[in-house]
Amino acid sequence: MKAKIKFSNPGMLTTIQDYGRNHLQDIGISKGGAALPSLMEIGNELVGNKMQCSFEFIFNGPVVEIIEGEISVAVTGHVNFEILKNHKLEKGICFRSYILKKDDQIIVKNTIDSVYGYITFGGSIQLSGVFDSFSCNPRSKIGPRDGAKIKKDELFDFNVNENQSEYKLTREPDKQFNNKIRLLEGPQFHFFEKKSVQNFFNNPYEITTTTDKMGMRLSGSKIENQLTSNIKSEAIIKGAIQVPADGQPIILLTDHQTIGGYPKIAVVISADFEKLIQIPPKSMITFKKVNYKEAQVSYELNQKTIKNIINSKTKI
């Protein structure tokens, strides 16, 4: 069975995402992928997909119309949206799937106290992956359709999953975010002056509005460098916190550049990365230093929680 959907409104910045690409950072392509892989995984589970891909939107989401066929769809995140079904408008519920038919619509208004949300359709999208991935990066033009963001009236075809049902979760991910982010010392931790490092951990920083999926620019007490504010460029990883000469930290996010020449004071632990990337600009965040063991245990705990959430899926 086939279905066709149309983005009658593409939203502010909507892209196709999956887990991204490995083994290419040495030629200048970072992993990329969904900002919140867990929300994407849950979305795919709710529509009966073996992990495939989702549409990732930022702040103001898209309006999607079913043009042909019947297809199940789920919205994951903390999202305000409506469903138009049989010409009747109803308030949408996140973390459940809906089976929609021709002329039905998903009308996403906005994300609530968060940045990213996901729409996932049940079936295989009719696109060819690039380097084994559907992920799109509009800046580096990597991905299907040259990695472009979704355009107005763009159409997508699906081979729909058989025996579709509607599902919900009995256990949902936490909506409450605390803004404390745990960090490990970065490779150039010793470059920074002691007093500044204390300030960094004791004072809140504001997420500025120049933040995007490449990097989160912070504003707060200046971090003084006692060695040099330029190093010979080296590989960057997701969550690394670099400090340029102006002393204001930048946290590298999912679509970070592959190499960089600023010293890195710290790295966000993987367990807190999804929490961090969902905090909207103008919010305040604080940092706490932890050790490797805590980082690893927290990550394993997180992964277990996501599994439990997925396992709580039940038919409606």
Place this chain on the structure above:
Amino acid sequence: MIKNILEYGDQAVLLDFGDEIKKEINQNVIFVFKKLKQIIEENKIPGIQNIIPSYNKLVIQFDLNLTKLDQIHQLISIVKNEKIEINFKPKKIEIPICYDLEYGIDLERLVQITKLNLEEIVETHLKTNFYVYMLGFMPGFPYMGDLDPKLYSKRLTTPRVEIDEGSVIIVEEFCAIYPYKSPGGWNIIGKTPLRLFNQNHLNPNLINPGDEVSFKKITKNEFLKIWKSNYESQN
């Protein structure tokens, strides 16, 4: 060779080979990079997502769901004891370049800066065999050295908003080529009609870390002919 091993977040490790930019140090990095790739492939070691060389560092990025830090340290200890043999022959690549002033828009400024005339600048650039230290910044962008000190120049005070793909650029001891249109503050000396990166090709990038690159001067007519066949006929 490996002077220090540092944890880099909870899913990466950084190998430190020194602080300088030197071909000998970078060759050690590339040696370990290639050796690691080989060991991982032959033994089907799971969980390594990226190995990323730069001038004097190598970062190994892994997936905590599939492997653990201890196993990464074990892997490193295997290569740490390997005797370094720079026995891999560098791949030699010749890049056609057109130095027409329409493309080499900073050549006349460089005459002022270097006190050489146009022919001398071109000749000095053509004489150099460049070594590719690393790729990065954008897909397929090669950091190549070492430029003849006679051609040294600084970055522009105000970077340009857009530079054409194919532009050959220099700054300090480095030379590079833009695979895509991009903003940038390096000095532009010419343009190549070759495509450095094409995501639709099996081997998307023309140049790899450790390769040797030399330039070959072509005329504007030759340039236009190759450019047309590379950019207009295919995806």
